[in-house]
Amino acid sequence: MIIINTSHILPDTPYLLDGTESSDVLELPADADPPLAPAGDITYRLSAVMAGADLVVTGSASVPLATVCARCLDDIRVPIAVKNICLHFEKVRDLEVDLTDDVREELLLAIPSCFYCSPDCKGICPVCGTNLNHASCSCDRDRAEPEPDPAAPSPWDQLDALNFAPEKTARKQAKTTAKTPAKKTSETPAKKKTPATAEKPAKKKTSAPASGKSGGRGKK
């Protein structure tokens, strides 16, 4: 408990109150996201003065917290500090004033929504998951989603086959046709006028025939 007995405060003389308090009083939620746990006691340095019958307390407080970096997910310890605490209590002459809840509130309000192990944390590779602060990898991260190799079937083919963009549909058909010229030669001339017919052979491997059909109708 952080308690001031106002009867101890002399007129015109700041009453200094330094100390530590168990961080259990923060009552941090166990299921916080990111996870938050106290990593040490609350430290406070407060100065109290009486203004008539009122008490004015100013000062600072801090507490270290254990959490994780939002970019690289490393466990980190971060200081939460409030430098400009200013509390006002009315008509408390010769009373004990408990500051614990107020200091707790100041600290909780100072907790940011996410933390970083350092301002220039490199994060994790979106391709292979390597923590780039500790190791490097040879992934091409400018193209985190690799383009499908035209020579090999790729899981992205099925997404391409959804054909949200008309231009892409045309390109895809051209590619498919080029891959299997012997089979498709007869169908190629009809491709533009009857896209539904032309698309069907290329879509054997897809699981989204509904999307293909509607695309065909839309063109007509």
Ligand SMILES: [Zn+2]
């Ligand atoms: Zn980090």
Ligand SMILES: [Zn+2]
């Ligand atoms: Zn990588």
